[in-house]
Amino acid sequence: MAAALTLTGIGHAFLGRTILDGISLTVNPGEVVALAGPSGCGKSTLAHIAAGVLAPLRGHRDLPGGRCGMVFQDPRLLPWATAADNIALPLRLSGVPRRDRRSRVEAVARQVALLPEDLDRYPAELSGGMRQRTAIARALADGPPVILFDEPFTALDPALKRRMQDLVTDAAATARFAALFITHDLQEAARIAHRIVVMNPDGRGLTGECRPPGQPGQRDDGAVFAFVRAALSSSPLFAHLNDLDERRLP
Numbered sequence: 001m002a003a004a005l006t007l008t009g010i011g012h013a014f015l016g017r018t019i020l021d022g023i024s025l026t027v028n029p030g031e032v033v034a035l036a037g038p039s040g041c042g043k044s045t046l047a048h049i050a051a052g053v054l055a056p057l058r059g060h061r062d063l064p065g066g067r068c069g070m071v072f073q074d075p076r077l078l079p080w081a082t083a084a085d086n087i088a089l090p091l092r093l094s095g096v097p098r099r100d101r102r103s104r105v106e107a108v109a110r111q112v113a114l115l116p117e118d119l120d121r122y123p124a125e126l127s128g129g130m131r132q133r134t135a136i137a138r139a140l141a142d143g144p145p146v147i148l149f150d151e152p153f154t155a156l157d158p159a160l161k162r163r164m165q166d167l168v169t170d171a172a173a174t175a176r177f178a179a180l181f182i183t184h185d186l187q188e189a190a191r192i193a194h195r196i197v198v199m200n201p202d203g204r205g206l207t208g209e210c211r212p213p214g215q216p217g218q219r220d221d222g223a224v225f226a227f228v229r230a231a232l233s234s235s236p237l238f239a240h241l242n243d244l245d246e247r248r249l250p
């Protein structure tokens with residue numbers, strides 16, 4: 001099976017300071033890969049390289065499907081456009097005729113549980129959760145083979161966070177996109193991912209990876225808590241996950 005996203009030997013530096021080095025990673029079609037690592041290790045930089053919005057100084061990015069969606073912590077909606085028009089943006093950019101856009105917008109809105117009346121609202125009229133649903137619907141709209149999630153739920157309260165995680169799990173199972181989901185929350189990774197990849201704290205290479213038992217969407221809370229407790233207390237893979245090096249933070 002050809003990978004949906006392959007990063008090979010990625011290296012990057014800002015202002016002469018190496019941020020990433022020797023990062024190689026693949027995500028297969030239909031697979032949700034959580035990318036974990038301590039704050040400041042370069043996860044967002046890697047996501048921007050994977051999305052193609054930042055050219056790496058070293059290494060190669062291969063995205064055979066050509067397109068990818070992105071969801072950020074800040075939903076980044078156009079404030080002057082309704083939810084429907086925000087969701088339709090990728091369709092408009094790829095030249096889908098107006099008459100076909102509405103039905104596609106309604107279909108992805110249903111997938112993220114937005115109601116028809118929400119679609120005519122402007123971002124300022126929507127709650128934080130509804131705005132993030134709109135951002136996810138926008139990422140799904142043109143059916144990209146890969147979606148990159150950059151800590152999308154970090155700012156949400158725990159109940160909403162769980163609901164959004166379930167939404168991603170359901171959408172990934174239905175639409176079969178490949179997802180690279182960046183998070184420093186191991187519990188989140190353990191709920192939503194098929195595979196967890198851990199970055200070294202200094203961004204130079206990967207520490208390793210593991211597969212939590214079971215499948216996303218089928219792990220109950222007990223299984224998730226047991227995995228996280230064992231991982232944080234005894235696995236060398238996660239020993240530095242909660243380290244904080246403020247010199248590497250913006």
Ligand SMILES: Nc1ncnc2c1ncn2[C@@H]1O[C@H](COP(=O)(O)OP(=O)(O)OP(=O)(O)O)[C@@H](O)[C@H]1O
Pocket residue numbers: 014015019037038039040041042043044045046184247248249250
């Ligand atoms: N445009 C930029 N110019 C200069 N330095 C940058 C730039 N973007 C990021 N950095 C630096 O690169 C390092 C890695 O940042 P990045 O945001 O990729 O890490 P992260 O692992 O996503 O962090 P967090 O988990 O806190 O979001 C940080 O030290 C940051 O200050």
